[in-house]
Amino acid sequence: MAADNRAARRVIMNGGDLTIEQVVTVARDPRIRVECDPEAMARVQRAFELVEAVVADYSAALAEPEAEQPAQDYGITTGFGEFKAIPVAPEDLHQLQVNLLLSHATGVGESPDEAAMANYYSAEIVRATQMLRVNTFLRGNSGVSPELVDVLTAMLNRGVIPLVPLRGSVGSSGDLAPLAHLFGVLLGNGSFYEVVEPADLTAAAPAIRPAGDLAAVLGRPVDADRLIGPKTGLALTNGAAVSAAMLALAVHDAELLADAADAAVALTLEAICGSARAFDPAIHEARPHPAQIASAANIRALIRGSRQIDGSGEVQDVYSVRCAPQVHGASRQAIRYGRDVARIEINASTDNPLLFPDLAAPWDRAFEANRPPAGKVSRAAFSAGNFHGQPVALAADFLGIAVAELADVAERRTQMLLDSHHNRNLPPNLVALPGLNCGLMIAQYAAASLVSENKVLGHPASVDSIPTSANTEDHVSMANIAGRKALRMLANAQAVVAIELMTAAQAIDWRVGMAIPPLTGPEAGHQGSRSWREVWDAHRGVRGEFAAAAANGGLGAVPRQLGAGTAAVYGMLRAVIRPLVDDRPLDADIRSAWRLVRDGRISALIHGLVAAGPDVAAVGASGTSGTSDTFGASGTSGTDKDFDFEGKAL
Known part of the structure; x- marks a missing residue:
């Protein structure tokens, strides 16, 4: 069984039970070492020997002057795609695989500027892809050599990141162009850089090295004549491995986002002194979608003990608050579907053809007599379609739509908090001296922009197909496009939820710190017959009170009025x-909140709160924490801490 040995900081792979969390951990921490299970390596050896036997039989048959045409094995003794019926001379079989890697390296980036890092997949996606390809080979169906697996593992452990252009894959026969670029460095083609620490993954300008330096970096020979065997090119490039890597990373981060979205709802609920009734367990058990039940349980756990909730006396809140478990739960269920697909895909044999050394006979043996003499196929290699990225494409499209909805509803809550007609007596845009100050007005604009961008990106890539290889490959998945879109939509959604979190915190500062009652209707913000100067003077006075409270730690008592979770x-x-x-640039603030959404601390906090009861429920779309062994909670609730905001004068 694959094991994640934290003490030794390693992951042992066997091709069968790699987890999404292990993929994410290795992808994002170059210090983690990857090892291959010896039994799995024995499977690799058996499949490699079978390919060698196929080639030996093929060569021997052709050496006989009067021999019939030997059986063909796609991509091993024949050309590829449109050229599947063209046999290749035995002495050219090595070059056949080399040419596959050379010819398929046709990726396209963002610009013709080769040096622009925006042209290439991120280091974490490349690392995840490397890991998935090795895990696939360990299943023993690919026919590569153990030496190749050793070299690929060494590349991963050494932090070698080949430059892989973003575009050029249609998701069938797998991610051909990206994978050809990724593994082309074995032939001395392309470039790479190294990552050693997690901070290296996001380096703006890494030191790029030519592929010819690979052997020196690995400290071992990289001999293409030995590494590229009779099926190696196909095994390296067939399969939607890049798309699957993106899906695995996206699923993990989407689950953290869903938890952060529940936390944002809870903070917003505190800020508007909203109604708790909508989160009653009875309501959600009456419509028993598991993820909806989990989302409601998260919110209840976060607001437990609050002195603000139900303070408005309103019967019900706006849809974006009241229906949050229903909306978030639906997204969680879609994310769960993505997890199920990713979990299978990262442990699957996805190249073509596949080898089954331990299989007595193929299923289609019963039809062997029907084949014409020139159409004989070997019993060793199984040519089929596991490379097709359709499962990944559909899951990535669905996941993108799911996270877009988390962003849609979060932006509506943000707008409500800033609108003095709906935020129950809080200042417009949550700032003193409105008019002179814009407050958080443009933060909502940014959220609206991201939500609208997601609407454009939401068109599913998987409904498209365009024939390739002279109609031999007449239906393709566009899984790679779906995966890249899902990651873009996810990043947008993370930023939108981050904006709601920082907006809700500002609203709580006003509501609790300034003891503003949650008035509604005509009483809220009523100025009566006061002159503009009186109104302005009043604004200045409020601004002074708020600034003094923030500067002198007077807002530090705010958490004591909140629920244990929302306080944290x-x-x-x-x-x-x-x-x-007063107005200041907010881009850094948004990034700070964004990091909280992505780093897992909010998620770990929620898992701990729910596990502590009294509302015991499965948290997260997967039904398990998924991140608790990777990300720890802060260890404190935050309810008794005074926050002085670094003592800065405001």
Whole structure:
């Protein structure tokens, strides 16, 4: 069984039970070492020997002057795609595989500027892809040599990141162009850089090295004549491995996003003194979608003990708050589907043809007599379609739509918090001196922009297909496009939820810190017959009170009025973002909140709260924490801590 040995900081792969969490951990931490299970390596050896036997039989048959045409094995003794019926001379079989890697390296980036890193897949996607390809080979169906597996493992452990252009894959026969670029360095083609620490993964300008330096970096020979065997080119490039890597990373981060979205709802609920009734367990058990039940349980756990909830006296809140478990739960269920697909795909044999050394006879043996003499096929290699990326494409498209909805509803809550007609007596745009200050107005604009961009990106790539290889490959999945879109939509959604979190924290500062009652209707914001100067003077006075409270630690008592969970989330936000008194650039604040959404601390907090009861429920789309063994909670609730915001004068 594959094991993640944290003490030794290693992951042992066997081709069968790699987890999404292991993929994410290795992809994002170059310090983790990968090892191959010896039994799995024995399977690799058996399949490699079978390919060698196929080639030996083929060569021997052709050496007989009067021999019939020997049986063909696609891509081993024949050409590829449109050229599947063209036999290749035995002495050219090595070059056949080399040519496959050379000819398929046709990727396209963002611009013709070769040096622009935006042209290439991120280091974490490349690392995840390398890991998945090795895991596939360990299943023993690919026919590559154990030496090749050793070299690929060494590349991963040494932090070698080949430059792989973003575009050029249609998701069938797998991610051909990206994988050809990734593994073309074995032939001395292309370039790479190295990552050693997690910080290296996002380096803006890494030191690029030519592929010819690979042997020196690995400290071992990289001999293409030995590494590229009779099926190696096909095994390296067939399969939607890049798409599957993107899906695995996206699923993991989408689950964290869903938890952060629940936390954002809870903070918003505190800010508007909203109604708790909509989250009653009875409601969600009456419509028993498991993920909806889990989302409601998360929100209840976060607001438990709050002195703000139900303070408005309103019967019900706006849809974006009241229906949050229903909306978030639907997205969680879609993310769960993505997890199920990714879990299978990262442990699958996805190249073509496949080898089954231990299989007595193929199923189609019963039809052997029907074949014409010139159409004989070997019993060793099984040519089929496991490379087709359709399962990954559909899952990635669905996941992108799911996270887009988390962003859609979060932006609506953000707008509600900033609108003085709906935020129950809070200042417009949550700032003193409105008019002179814009407050968080443009943060909502940014969220709206991201939500609208996701609407454009939401068109599913998987409904498209365009024939390739002279109609031999007449239906393709577009899985790679779906995966890249899903990651873009996910990043947009993370930023939108981050904006809601920072907006809700600002709203709580006003509501609790300034003791503003949750008035609604005509009473809220009523100015009566006061002159503009009186109104302005009043605004200045409020601004002074808020600034003094923030500067002198007076807002530090805010968490004591919140639920245990919302207090902790508020504390995380206020540890990195100061309250907004006067206008300032907000891009850094958004990035700080974004990192909280992505790093898993909010998710770990929620898992701990729910596990502690009294609302015991499965948290997260997967039904398990998924991240608790990778990301730890902060260890404190934040409810008794005074936050002085670094003592900065505001």
